[in-house]
Amino acid sequence: MRNMGTEPVKSVRVLTPSGMLGAGWDHATIERGIALGADVISIDGGSTDSGPHYLGSATAKTTAKAVARDLRSLFTAAAEAGIPVIVGSCGTSGTDRGVDWVAGIAAEVMAEEGLDLTVAKIYSEQNAADLKEHLNAGRVHPLPPLGELRAETLESCTHIVGAMGHEPIVAALRAGAQVVLAGRATDTAVAAAYPLMMGMPAGPTWHAAKIVECGGQCTTNPRAGGVLATIDADGFTIEPLDPTVSCTPITVAAHMLYETVNPFEMREPDGTLDVRDARYTALDDRIVRVEGSKFHVAGQYTIKLEGARVTGYETMSFAAIRDPLILADIDAWAELMRTMIRQRVGQTLGLADGEYAFDLRLYGHNAVLDDLEPESGPPREVGVMLLVNAPDQATATAVAKVANPLMLHLPAPGMDYLPSFAFASSPAEVERGAAYEFVLNHVVDCDDPLSLFRIELRENTRA
CATH class of the missing domain: 3.30.70.600 (Ribosomal protein S10)
Structure with a gap:
């Protein structure tokens, strides 16, 4: 594997092939991203966009064959390049069952391809009894428009997950994981984890992670494939993996309108991204440079809860x-x-x-x-x-x-x-x-970013 944070680096390149695992892409775009020097591959495995059924039932909206096809593309390319693969919100909603489901598919793919990669599973499912202790201690707070949480609501949920930030993913990478299969995570944490571990500044990193979260949606042709973000000390650049497609200042800046309450701010567990002073500049007809993004660290670290009944x-x-x-x-x-x-x-x-x-x-x-x-x-x-x-x-x-x-x-x-x-x-x-x-739109105060999550590491037996 390449340098995992032991030596300072000047930039980090994040390859995001699509907005969701199982959506599919042209493998040639992955090869191009690797050729451009990608340091990590990150992809979201789920969302709440498709409604509460997938969390409530702990089932996936994607088919196993589609997930296997995409993992095969990622694993073969990443193994040859010696870079890690990070998947967030496995199984659509990030339940423990979803993580195990993707891990089982990943094991089959690696066996078929003759790969033996070290895999970390990060579980994000929460126990109602433990959450009631946090509730009784005053550590659970509502987000609008919901009111104060009742213990009966926790008990009524079939599944509850916590949306992890980047820290559990970084912990798994530092432990030697070549593949990280995370439970529920913020969409941006999946892309931000490796650059933050490598010392990139929080402002450009979180902003770049937000822009790449949906792959090619920030380009002139979202159907053509993913993007590559290069993050450095002063900002980031972003370009499409398909050479016939472009990023423009408008297509990049517009993605801050996507799934945000405020187009100038985005909250993460450890703070808030602020892009009010961000400047978007076209370097050529395909690549955009962004500078001026800031990140304000919060006084209290919080984890958002999602639950369905x-x-x-x-x-x-x-x-x-x-x-x-x-x-x-x-x-x-x-x-x-x-x-x-x-x-x-x-x-x-x-x-x-x-x-x-x-x-x-x-x-x-x-x-x-x-x-x-x-x-x-x-x-x-x-x-x-x-x-x-x-x-x-x-x-x-x-x-x-x-x-x-x-x-x-x-x-x-x-x-x-x-x-x-x-x-x-x-x-x-x-x-x-x-x-x-x-039924849950609440956050839990946490002193330790890892406290609500469990990491299991399967060692590479050929290492």
Whole structure:
């Protein structure tokens, strides 16, 4: 392996091939990044973007074959170059099961390729009982818009993770890891860990990490592959790995608008990135130089908690409408549908409103923007999605079945015949299983950045 922080360096090059492990890329872009002198490969393995299901169920949104394909590309290139690979938020949500899942795939890939890399697994899942001790000690604080955390909320979660900063990753690298498979981590910590370990300043490092977190999204063609960031004492440069694509001051600066409350600030466990004075300069038609980024160390180190719990069980059905008489006033028809469902469910199943819930979404009309939809006039066709939530799967499906004749034949007010609609599938009812919701948006005060995380190292047996 190359110098791991034992000697001072003037710059560090971070190769980020994509915004997420499993998304895929052209291996030629990885080879180009290695040829340009990459010192580390970092990639995010997950996100909360896809909703609470993946955390609540501890399952991945990516398929194992896609993850294996990407790890093969990374491991073969990194092993030949002698540089580490860092993956954050393994298994989409960073649960312990997600880390082990990616580690199992990684082991298979290395065996197939004849590689024996030292692997560190960093677990970020949290125990409700331990968190209640922190809560009782006054070390847990809410983030807007949530209020004070209750112990019952912790107990109701199926899985809770803490979003680690760069420190556990650095600890794993210093212990000799050539591959770091981290649980839930901030997207930026994955890219910032190695440069910070090598002595690069916090301002440029965290800013560069933010820009590269989504790979090529900061370029003129996000589909073309990843980027290479070169961080030094005064700032950083960033260039695409595809030679036909460009970074511009606008595409780079604009990424600070992505997933941030404030486009000039970004909070990490140990402080806040401040880019108010950052200057973005085009060095040529492909490469951008950034200087002036600052990092303000916080008075208290904090770890953000994410938790999800079951809210019930869902059954869905979907029908398509193209009848012009109904589409002429689809909102009136939808309101009638809601009324009829409540009446029929009460009559047939004896359920009151509080014992189940349903949502009727009109795709092609206002399902995306609802009351904010600017267009007026009747749509040409509408897809009607009925989503039922109940305390158990059988009840959710029973409600959907009661609604079935209405989803197929309900006439609009004033119609003197039964129209026919088209179900998307047979059977019409699709059981979706448990539904989850995020319930934690809180931070824990920590005196030790490593205290909430556990590192396991598998030694390289050929070393």
